[in-house]
Structures are given as structure tokens and as C-alpha cells.
Amino acid sequence: MSLNNTQNRAAKASRLQYLWDEHRIAASLAFQRLMRQPYQTAGAILLMGLSLAMLLFFTISLSKAAVIQNQTVHSSEWILIPSEEGVNNIEVLENQLNSYLDKGLVESVEKKNAQILMQRSTTADNPNDYYINHEVTFSIKTSSVLKSSQEHNVLMNQLQDNILIKNITASQESFNVLHTIVSLAKITIISIGVFLVGFVLLITNYTIKLFMDRYQQEISILYHLGASREFIRRPYLYQGVFLGLAGIGMSLLTTVLMRFSLVKPLSILKGLYGSQIAQITTIDYQRVSIVLGFVLLFSVLSAYISTHKWLTRFQLLRN
């Protein structure tokens, strides 16, 4: 039993060692080949990088620009010293607004400022008592989560009915305009995104195809030596990974450069018109990572499809 376990462990370790060796060799071969075709590789990376930079700009900056709008909710009340109920009310309101967040009715809730003003009591029994005014501003964003103006109305009514809320500054009209812009922006972003991702896939596919054409003889030799498709395909998949990574690197560089070149003119604009547009230049790293992760996945998938197509054609030619 113990001998069997030892043998199994040894076989597993040997298999892992083999896989590690094979992937290392395939990756190094893929890298060397890309380096041997510098113009072709640079061309592919340049095209991919620029397409991805555009993708990032449209998906992240444009969507951000469209949702920069918020509704502000004020809460204000008088609280008798030394009662702690007033402080609790602020917390209650905060919890209520956070529950909207949990239900997905609002995009974000932010406590913006809290002012405490003291005043001598004029109505209470004891004229020596002091009242304190807590005025807290909550900023909530609703535009990108609410699907219709009816939903917006319902939410606003709920907020107005809340006895803890003194004043709401939000206009239905501005919501409608904003909602239309967001809807249009979403459609535009999806269309442009699909087009650009397709373009990136096409570049990867075409580059891998060119490489496979160039290494026809090698594929034929490997095939005759009994190599499986998986073995033949491995270096080309790594080429897809490297092209994807290089494209992503270049797109990030382009986006960061674009951001830095926009910061100054936008801050001037902001100073002139009090605009919030400067916010579009900030980078949402979570969104960027998701988009680029998908791009990497797609570039490997594209390399896989390309090798599959080519190997099938190669097999048909042989037969």
C-alpha cells in the first residue's frame, strides 16, 4: 500500500515536472519566434494596443462621464442636549440609505459633511438648555442603476416621506435626460466594445495564422513523429498570450499617457465652468482589470481557434 502511494506520488511529480518542462519550452519558443519577426510582431502589438486603448477609453471614461450626476439628500434637525437620539437619527438615516444601496436602488451613498451648530433653547421648559443642530448632507447616485423614470419617482417619494429628511435636491427632468444619455452611451459602448474586441481577435488570429504558415514544415515533422494536436498547438497559444499581454501593456500605457495629457486642460475647464468633467480622467482599475482580463482570455481563445482551423486544414491536405 505504502509502496503504491510512493509510486503514485512519484508518477504525479514526474508528470508535473514534464508539464512544467513542456510549458517552459513552448513559452520560450513562442517568445523567440515573436522576436524573430520583429516587424510583424510590433505591427500586431501596435494595432492591438491602440484598439484596446480606445476600448478602455470608451468603456470606462465615456460611461463615467455619463453617470456623473448625483442627487443630494439633506437631513437636518434640532436635538436637545444631552439627548443622544439626534446622533442616533443620523445613523438611522444612514442605515436606511444604505439599505437602498443593498437593494440596488442607488449606486452609492456618501456622507459628505456634518455640521454641528449650537443654539440656546427658546421653546423648552428650561431656558438654560442648549439645542444642537446636526446638518448632514448625503450624496446618493441613482442614474446608472434605475431603469426608468417611474423607478426614480418611487425612490424620490420614499425619500420625501422620510421624516428624517429635510430637503431633497433632485430633478426628474435632469434624471430623464441623464437616463437617455446613459442608455445611448451603453449601446454605443457595447457596439464599439464588440467591434474593438472583434478587431483584436482578428489581429491575433491573423498573426498566429501567418506564423503557422511559416512553420508548416515543423508542424509536418511533429505530426509524423506522433505529436498530438495539443503539443503542436502549445507554442502558438503562448504566442497568443504574449501578443495579448503586450497589447494590454501598450493600451494601459496609452491610456495613462492620455490621462496625464488631459488632466491640465480639463482642470482649466473645471476652473472656468465649475464642471465635473475632470472626473472622466480618473482610472477605475477594477473595471480596467475586468476588460483586459477578458481581452487576454479572448486572445488565447482566438489563438486556439486559429490553430484548430489551420491544423484541420493541414490534416485535410495530407489526406
Place this chain on the structure above:
Amino acid sequence: MSVLMRFQNVSRYYPGKQALFDVTCSIDVGELVFLSGPSGSGKSTFLKMVALQDNPSDGSIIMNGHKLSDLSKEGQNIYRRKIGFVHQLPRFIDDYTVAENVGLPLRLRGFSSAEVQLRVQAVLCKVGLIDRAESFFPELSGGERQRAEIARALIIDPLILLADEPTGNLDRNCALEIMALLFELNRQGTTVIIATHDRYLLENNPYRSFELNEGRLTIRDKANRWRKPRVKKEAIKKEIAQ
């Protein structure tokens, strides 16, 4: 001796041409067979079918009791990994060194880099190419290329070694060296099929020969078919020395 391979009424048609016609023959384990005939007579087609690089239009090939046409795709790949093939014009991957090219069949079989390295060194010693291990294919002479391909075929301890005109592009001395190497491998137990149209080789060696003419096979059996080629090898060595 047990039968290793059997051709049963094998024919191969290409558009406008018949490469093999109703070929029936068998080869025993550990045998060396010459395959002779003029250019275009079907020698290469015969070898390609044994190596599963081509399929018969009719008939069947049975190897070790298994029909090759019944093998699954994975089974075909595994079978190809057991066949050694030496071409007239050796085929190598230019990006790999001699050692990497020779070790390739072992990588396909799942050997780790360390094991591959050890075995490659041993087989390169055997064919006299150990000092060229790190060279690339274009740097090798014709004879060295042929030796490297033999090394690649040998490293897997093949079920059968196929040589398609292995000396066709070499000078006399190199050719004799390569033939001596193939004979030695057969003496050690490897089954070998050598395609050639070298009449001198056919007439001066005690092995069976299959003669192909326009796709039809005739077998020339020799009385001394299992005699070890000691006398001949000595003569070859003498010729090399001269």
C-alpha cells in the same frame, strides 16, 4: 520468428496514378528487408503506409496483430511515436539544436528534460555526433544530418526503423558508414526496412528484398536470409578505412 507486420492485398490509388497494386507481404520481428525498384515504383508510398503517413485505398496493414486502420486518432499518434523514419533528405526543425531535435520523440512520450538529456547524449555517442549536439541543422554536413536523423529514430527504441533512400544524397564513404550503422542496429535486434535502388547494396547483402515495379511487388528471398553480415561488415570497414 514471429511476424511483426503484414500487408494484405494493399492498393493505393492517387488521381491518375496507381502507386501500389494488391501488395501482400510480411516482415518478421528483427528482420532487415530491402525495398527496391526504380523511382516512382511505390517504395516511398509503401514506407509512408507503414509509418501511417498515408492510408491504403484497399486492403489492410496489420502490425503486431492490430489493423492500423482500426486505430483511433490517439492510437495513431501513439503508433507514430513508435516508428523510426530516416528520409533521403533529413527533416529537422531549424529552430532546435541537434540535441533538441533528437530528443523531440522522447518529449512527445512524456519524458522530463533531464531524462531526455541523458538519453540524447547516449544516442548521439552511438551515432558519433556527440560533439555536434549544440549545433543547428544548417551547420551539419550531409552525412551528419543523416546520422542525426538516425539518432532521432533510434532514441525511441523503435518498433520498426524505416529508411527511405538513406544514402541517396551521400558520397560513397558516407553511404557505407550509414549502411554499416543500419546493419549494426539490425544486428542488435531492430527491425529495419531500407528503400534503395542501389544494385550493389542489394546484390552484396544477405537480406530479403521486396522489389516494386509500377506498384506490383515481387519478393526475392535469399537462402542465407538470417546469416549475420559479419563478412560484409568487415569488408565495409576495410573500404571505409581505405
